[in-house]
Amino acid sequence: MAEILKISNLNYKKNNKKILTNIDLSLDSGKIIGLLGENGAGKTTLMRLIAGINSLPEGVITVDGTAKKAEIKEKISFSDHLNGFGRNTKIKDIEKFYLNVYPDFSSKKYAEISEYLDLDKEQRLSNLSTGTLGKLVIALALSRETKLYLLDEPLSGIDSMSRKKIISSIIRWKSDDSTIIISDHYVTEIASLLDDVVIIKDKTIYQVSSVEGIQEKYHLGVEEYYEQVYEGGVSNE
Amino acid sequence: MEYIDNIPIYLQIKDILYRKIISNEYELNSQLPSVRQLAVQFSANSNTVQKALKEMTDENVIIPQRGKGNFVTGDVTIVKKLKSHIVAEMFDATYEKLHSLNMNDNEIMESFNNYVKQREVNHE
Numbered sequence: 001m002a003e004i005l006k007i008s009n010l011n012y013k014k015n016n017k018k019i020l021t022n023i024d025l026s027l028d029s030g031k032i033i034g035l036l037g038e039n040g041a042g043k044t045t046l047m048r049l050i051a052g053i054n055s056l057p058e059g060v061i062t063v064d065g066t067a068k069k070a071e072i073k074e075k076i077s078f079s080d081h082l083n084g085f086g087r088n089t090k091i092k093d094i095e096k097f098y099l100n101v102y103p104d105f106s107s108k109k110y111a112e113i114s115e116y117l118d119l120d121k122e123q124r125l126s127n128l129s130t131g132t133l134g135k136l137v138i139a140l141a142l143s144r145e146t147k148l149y150l151l152d153e154p155l156s157g158i159d160s161m162s163r164k165k166i167i168s169s170i171i172r173w174k175s176d177d178s179t180i181i182i183s184d185h186y187v188t189e190i191a192s193l194l195d196d197v198v199i200i201k202d203k204t205i206y207q208v209s210s211v212e213g214i215q216e217k218y219h220l221g222v223e224e225y226y227e228q229v230y231e232g233g234v235s236n237e
Numbered sequence: 238m239e240y241i242d243n244i245p246i247y248l249q250i251k252d253i254l255y256r257k258i259i260s261n262e263y264e265l266n267s268q269l270p271s272v273r274q275l276a277v278q279f280s281a282n283s284n285t286v287q288k289a290l291k292e293m294t295d296e297n298v299i300i301p302q303r304g305k306g307n308f309v310t311g312d313v314t315i316v317k318k319l320k321s322h323i324v325a326e327m328f329d330a331t332y333e334k335l336h337s338l339n340m341n342d343n344e345i346m347e348s349f350n351n352y353v354k355q356r357e358v359n360h361e
Contacts, residue, residue: 030284031282031284032282032284164280167280168277168280171273171276171277171280171281171282171283172273172277174283176283188242191240191242191246192238192240192246192279192280192281192282192285193280193281193282194282195282195284195285211245211246212245212246212247215242215243215244215245216245218243219243220242220243221242221243222242223242224242224243
């Protein structure tokens with residue numbers, strides 16, 4: 001399998017405080033990868049660094065063979081929680097915005113996904129429930145035809161029916177050659193979705209494991225394993 | 238889908254598909270749903286479904302046809318073998334439990350026969 005993402009020797013500080021240290025990571029394409037860590041562990045920061053939103057003071061990030069920021073941006077769809085839009089913006093205007101800004105945005109895919117998720121294009125952001133907003137975020141992110149999707153806590157705070165629909169739309173619309181990184185601090189519900197998990201702890205990447213490996217080697221579920229890692233109960237390899 | 242946390246999901250999917258084959262929900266020679274359809278049905282990643290199908294192919298229970306998808310074998314002996322294998326697995330756990338109650342094989346057989354008879358009575 002080709003390598004979709006490679007991070008070498010990444011260090012990131014904010015206001016002189018270390019946020020991420022000595023990050024090295026290599027991920028194969030075609031997979032769905034869970035990025036796990038407690039709140040404040042640096043999951044969102046790492047995604048923003050990969051997507052080129054935060055500038056990188058130290059280290060190298062290569063996406064699909066390129067380290068050039070402008071090229072990387074074209075290869076990544078990063079879920080946007082739409083905070084930049086006015087509360088009165090209609091869903092259809094957000095779609096228009098995406099269509100204008102991202103040449104790889106597929107109206108066809110968006111129409112399919114938004115129909116599946118029951119999104120009403122006349123609705124305004126201010127009228128959306130947390131669940132519907134979460135669905136919209138996913139529909140927009142998945143409608144771009146890119147190599148790498150970064151989904152930042154797509155299920156956080158979302159009711160269980162909407163969670164199921166979101167998970168199922170990820171399965172339906174992920175193309176075979178694309179790679180998805182999903183961050184979460186609660187794993188059980190997405191465990192069946194994941195090939196691998198990347199665990200962030202103590203400001204660095206603690207471990208990259210395959211879900212099957214965890215189940216076969218430790219006879220643990222991903223959630224239990226993750227909890228044990230946080231409690232210091234599983235030895236690092 | 239509810240999975241057992243600590244058992245690889247591809248094994249659990251394989252098990253469910255095998256049960257559907259031996260119960261004839263998926264008939265001999267019939268076509269299985271596509272990988273994507275199965276992935277959605279099982280709320281699992283396509284790679285995981287592929288892995289389950291690969292093992293089923295290696296075990297000759299399904300046969301991939303290029304460009305068409307996966308088909309259940311037409312060989313009834315393979316399905317029979319699969320059935321006895323799965324039935325044996327189900328008995329394993331029960332047998333171990335009964336054995337741990339210090340029951341010998343004759344007692345186990347006898348209590349099983351009584352159990353089946355009792356069920357028949359209850360169902361009449």
